[in-house]
Amino acid sequence: MADTARPTRPARRRYGLRPTMKDVAARAGVGLKTVSRVVNGEPGVTPDTERRVQEAITALGFRRNDSARILRKGRTSSIGLVLEDLADPFYAPLSRAVEEVARAHGALLINGSSAEDGERERELVLALCARRVDGLVIIPAGDDHRYLEPEIAAGVATVFVDRPAARMEADAVLSRSFEGAREGVAHLIAHGHRRIGFIGDLPRIHTAAERLRGYRAAMAEAGLPVDESWVALGPTDPGRVRADAERMVAGPGAAGPVTALLTGNNRVTVTVVRVPAVREGRVALVGFDDFELADLLTPPVTVIAQEPALLGRKAAELLFRRLEGADDAPRRVELPTRLVPRGSGEIPPSHP
Amino acid sequence: MADTARPTRPARRRYGLRPTMKDVAARAGVGLKTVSRVVNGEPGVTPDTERRVQEAITALGFRRNDSARILRKGRTSSIGLVLEDLADPFYAPLSRAVEEVARAHGALLINGSSAEDGERERELVLALCARRVDGLVIIPAGDDHRYLEPEIAAGVATVFVDRPAARMEADAVLSRSFEGAREGVAHLIAHGHRRIGFIGDLPRIHTAAERLRGYRAAMAEAGLPVDESWVALGPTDPGRVRADAERMVAGPGAAGPVTALLTGNNRVTVTVVRVPAVREGRVALVGFDDFELADLLTPPVTVIAQEPALLGRKAAELLFRRLEGADDAPRRVELPTRLVPRGSGEIPPSHP
DNA sequence: CCCCATTCTGACAACGTTGTCCACCCTCTC
DNA sequence: GAGAGGGTGGACAACGTTGTCAGAATGGGG
Numbered sequence A, B: 001m002a003d004t005a006r007p008t009r010p011a012r013r014r015y016g017l018r019p020t021m022k023d024v025a026a027r028a029g030v031g032l033k034t035v036s037r038v039v040n041g042e043p044g045v046t047p048d049t050e051r052r053v054q055e056a057i058t059a060l061g062f063r064r065n066d067s068a069r070i071l072r073k074g075r076t077s078s079i080g081l082v083l084e085d086l087a088d089p090f091y092a093p094l095s096r097a098v099e100e101v102a103r104a105h106g107a108l109l110i111n112g113s114s115a116e117d118g119e120r121e122r123e124l125v126l127a128l129c130a131r132r133v134d135g136l137v138i139i140p141a142g143d144d145h146r147y148l149e150p151e152i153a154a155g156v157a158t159v160f161v162d163r164p165a166a167r168m169e170a171d172a173v174l175s176r177s178f179e180g181a182r183e184g185v186a187h188l189i190a191h192g193h194r195r196i197g198f199i200g201d202l203p204r205i206h207t208a209a210e211r212l213r214g215y216r217a218a219m220a221e222a223g224l225p226v227d228e229s230w231v232a233l234g235p236t237d238p239g240r241v242r243a244d245a246e247r248m249v250a251g252p253g254a255a256g257p258v259t260a261l262l263t264g265n266n267r268v269t270v271t272v273v274r275v276p277a278v279r280e281g282r283v284a285l286v287g288f289d290d291f292e293l294a295d296l297l298t299p300p301v302t303v304i305a306q307e308p309a310l311l312g313r314k315a316a317e318l319l320f321r322r323l324e325g326a327d328d329a330p331r332r333v334e335l336p337t338r339l340v341p342r343g344s345g346e347i348p349p350s351h352p
Numbered sequence C: 001c002c003c004c005a006t007t008c009t010g011a012c013a014a015c016g017t018t019g020t021c022c023a024c025c026c027t028c029t030c
Numbered sequence D: 001g002a003g004a005g006g007g008t009g010g011a012c013a014a015c016g017t018t019g020t021c022a023g024a025a026t027g028g029g030g
Helices: A021-028 A032-039 A047-060 A066-073 A091-104 A118-130 A146-153 A177-190 A206-221 A238-250 A266-272 A308-323 B021-028 B032-039 B047-060 B066-073 B091-104 B118-130 B146-153 B177-190 B206-221 B238-250 B266-272 B308-323
Strands: A078-083 A108-113 A135-138 A157-161 A171-175 A196-200 A231-233 A260-263 A284-288 A302-305 A332-335 A338-340 B078-083 B108-113 B135-138 B157-161 B171-175 B196-200 B231-233 B260-263 B284-288 B302-305 B332-335 B338-340
Touching: A021 A032, A021 A047, A032 A047, A066 B066, A078 A091, A078 A118, A091 A108, A091 A308, A091 B108, A108 A118, A108 B091, A118 A135, A118 A146, A135 A308, A146 A157, A157 A308, A171 A177, A171 A308, A177 A196, A177 A206, A177 A260, A177 A284, A177 A302, A177 A338, A196 A206, A196 A238, A196 A266, A206 A231, A231 A238, A238 A260, A238 A266, A260 A266, A266 A284, A308 A332, B021 B032, B021 B047, B032 B047, B078 B091, B078 B118, B091 B108, B091 B308, B108 B118, B118 B135, B118 B146, B135 B308, B146 B157, B157 B308, B171 B177, B171 B308, B177 B196, B177 B206, B177 B260, B177 B284, B177 B302, B177 B338, B196 B206, B196 B238, B196 B266, B206 B231, B231 B238, B238 B260, B238 B266, B260 B266, B266 B284, B308 B332
Parallel strands: A078 A108, A078 A135, A135 A157, A157 A171, A171 A332, A196 A231, A196 A260, A260 A284, A284 A302, B078 B108, B078 B135, B135 B157, B157 B171, B171 B332, B196 B231, B196 B260, B260 B284, B284 B302
Antiparallel strands: A108 B108, A302 A338, B302 B338
């Protein structure tokens, strides 16, 4: 005649053996709600009762279960960040900046890397939505973000950074890639270059496309032809980038070798600086994105600098403004880039 | 005679206007549990019923509320990572590695930066515990982690990385800082140096203390005296580090200037490489931690390399082994460092 | 000495999901 | 045609918290 008749009960206490408010209440000899009031610092509890409750809390090692709280309150006080690679020196400070803003608003940050894979991005984002994050900051990898529309309609604030959303209107914080690239190429042209190469990221990535557009615009404005062998877009793995750079510098094509290169992002740049012609100062170089120690290389690397931390901060601030209720039309914030001449961009052409 | 008598109801639907399983069930004309079965891919639903439920799900834009699921199931499938600074090039790959392992186990990563502040670390960790993360990976900043004992007892798996827990037994994954530093200094001694300086992080940080110990051991083993003006520990801000380096190199003390430096981590190293005496190759340098482009500086920087990604991966793997039930005694994993000679450490002393 | 106002406290429902258990319906067999 | 048996579907409780509301206790004034 064992206790066969007792109602549903899990085999094991959840969460190890964590005490709940009920346990605290029993121990302190008060009601459940009184414990809740003490835990949340609500008024209306006599000092004596409060003390008893506090004692029970410490004695039992109680810690409020935020999962239950979240379920009840409907706010998670957490935001999601999805980017390409947390370890990329460009995105790491961006991520840190988002975290700081989140912290200032009492929110935690959940983040994940999409590895530049649209499907993985989607999975991550939807997992975050299932967690009911209050908002999302996304550096998009995919080419269609309409899957987010129901989520946004349901109240998940969403801000895109570095690249805009695809096939959808949404808040975005971007750098002026087109203008930056154009300025970088113009800089090279001003130093006498006429045959300039561009090595960039995958063409489906917005920034890569914009920077290519900037490159072409600067060339066209100077009345210079662009030989298609001078343009190489693709994954940023060192093998591919290095091969493209060496090919352009050797110049087997009819148009001849390039005398200068514009690199499309920090990953490309740090590979290209290893190419002998660049290291030996025979080919000029302007790199998109600043990077640590750029000024200590020989020659020091001229860059078009963005401010990743500022991108992250602006995006997070916009996100929290939305969370506080701002519901005007989607906004696109554009941040300027800054050309930092250091030497590698000022090398004159060696084959004039 | 308005509906004054109806029971408790929040003013506004939670989570925007998200549909729940109840809504889906009503629309599909089935029971609540059947929807749950479909959503979780449980068996026992006829294809026809499943189709009807799926249609209702898409029509309503339903997405399961993981907060409720978590509350019910007692597992959050998320782990917390607390480190000093997400943007530090040493910690970023570590963080990424933890994320990859978490992803492989279907868990999300919540992370926060402690900014090397023990109190902030504690707040973060406890917030994560309140969220009931399944486990924690911590790069500790504080000097007493006993506050974690109740949490660990309650079942939060915890692994420390890079530095051990203070005043507590716990799993830890570390680099062999002592041996690494000793090897670095021995390398300098082998190249003829007798007056070697050490510039490190705050002495309360375990790795800094260990590396200092390694430095002293190598000097002692070679029978070399250490003048206290050759040792400088403190925050890694560039101003402090640079001043200390310049002071040691100028050598106003009775013991004379140093002819070589050991730097205690990547932040210190990238500051010290800017000191003129180092850039001009008048002072030898061995840096703890490898860093990008170290081989392209002049002179190329000799380093004691750790593998941050491996540290992160080992820690996360250990964490998940714990989560899967391994409950043997706390384990300390130590990873070797690797001396990478590149030039800056092989410069002979200029004042013999 | 009673009554009312003012604190303080606690019972109860609800958040959205999952686990348990029972009822039903179909098909198959005798 | 009836009973057995397997396969589906649904009612209900429970996870741990917070919001509502009513009841209890206290104190002061008439």
